[in-house]
Amino acid sequence: MNATVNVLCYKSKTLANGENPLMIRVCKDGKKKYLSLGVSVNPIYWDFEKQKPKRNCPNKEELQRLITMKTEEYQKLILDYKVANKDFSATSLITKTNAASKARTVREMFDLYIARLKDANRLRYAQMYESTLTSLLAYNGHLDILFSDIDVPWLKRYEAWQYKQSFALNTIGTRFRHLRVVYNLAIEENIVKPDHYPFKKFKVSKLNEQTAKRSITKEEIISVLNYQGKSYYECLAVDVFTFAYLTAGINFADIARLTTDHIMDDRLVYSRKKTKKLIKIPLQERAIELIAKYRQDNSPYLFPILSTFHKTEQQKVNRVHKVYSHVSKHLKAIGEELKLPIKLTTYVARHSFATNLKRSGVATPIISECLGHSSEKITQIYLDSFGNSQLDEAMKNLL
Structure with missing residues (x-):
């Protein structure tokens, strides 16, 4: 027996406002199953013979659109069952369609x-x-x-x-x-x-607003790396920027999560949180010095951003965001003091890593000129695909 689907005004139930609920009815194998559409109508505005709202029914177009949408939804599912040669009942049809329609708005x-x-x-x-x-x-x-x-x-x-x-x-x-x-x-x-x-x-x-390039010259980079911080956060800001520049522009969120487990044979090996891409970077001498500077026996983290206190992901996200705000504030001030041509951010380290290697004659296939969202994956693929010896040689051009 074929299944039939229609919407009717359910006269057997009258709501407190005097209206009757609209119900979708599925008939299959002599059995009927009803499900409310979540709307009701005054029976004086309903054509019970044609089972549709009358011309003078308030919100007639909206009601008719809902009726058509729900009817077509069930009819499509019935057709899918038939094409797949799967059996179904009125109850299973209602159950499956209702589950798929829970989130509708x-x-x-x-x-x-x-x-x-x-x-x-x-x-x-x-x-x-x-x-x-x-x-x-x-x-x-x-x-x-x-x-x-x-x-x-x-x-x-x-x-x-x-x-x-x-x-x-x-x-x-x-x-x-x-x-x-x-x-x-x-x-x-x-x-x-x-x-x-x-x-x-x-x-x-x-x-999409075309974003200006966020790179600075090698000489300007060195002026940042040599900046003598006058406070804890100024020093941390310079050190984070330095480490990011020397490690292929690793972003702040990934720096915060680095632990001793990410150091393997003088290489930084980690999966980028955003893309899950595995990154392998040779550690420069100054980067190793920074790790030694901040390394603490009572913490697995390489930098003092997260600690064992931050256990849940929400705690980690909140802490990283808070420290990043402090670092960004001090980098901006440092950049202004050094009269850099652009606002100094950790993202500048990412762009400058790429552009300065390119200006030093490093082949484009090894690095990407831009490390924005549109090319991050490509850049990371290139960094992974070349042998360690090529990458090690290329990294010598950073300073």
Whole structure:
């Protein structure tokens, strides 16, 4: 027996407001299964013969859209079962479709994705998506909307609203990329049809501000490395910058997590937290000196950023962020004192590592001129793919 799916106004149950709930009914093998759509309608606005809202029904278009969407969702699943030659019942059909539809609104999908990031211990990314969620809520008032409600005009209004709030172009671009990720997730989980996808016409790529190069010359690098700090954090800032420059631009979050286990035969061997890529870097003499300077017997960490006190991932993330703020503040001040042409950050060490090797004649296949997000993986692949002798020779050009 074929399965049938339809939506009806359930007259057997009357709510306190006098309305009847709309129910989806699945019939299969003589058995019927009902599930509420979560909405109700006054029976005077319902055509019980045709089982659809009357012309004068308030919110008729929204109701009809919901009915069509839910009916098509079940019909698609039935077709999938038939194509796969799998048996099913009215109960199993309702159960599977209801489970897939638990997270249906934009707010629910954002909450789901953020929860998945947290489960994977990607806490900084989770915080970034929470920031985007806050922005969307401030703009729209709520996100109890369907993904099909987010069309090109909606995106353009959100873009205009952000410009009015004087947000930077890169910040706006980041928020749209986050929204796009969650929208793609909704498509993957059959929450919304690909036909509704608005990012084919609304191009997020236009919201990328071209970032100026963040490298300084070898002479300027040496002036930073030779800077005599006047406080604990000034010294730590210079030492972290130095270590990052001498170890292929390792970022601050990875420096914070380095332990004695990452030192193997005078090489730094670690997996980059962001990409999980294995990095192997020969340690320069000054880098070894910095490790010896900060090494403490009561701590496994190479630098005094994390300690055994920080046990949970959230504690580690919070601590790294706090120390990074201090280091960034002092690097900026040091750069201004040295009259460097650009703002001094740990990221400058990453770019300068690449550009100074290139200016010294090191082959492009060994290093990448730019270590931004678009080329990090390529750079790391190159650093891994060449033999240790080539990399060791290349690293001698850093100073």
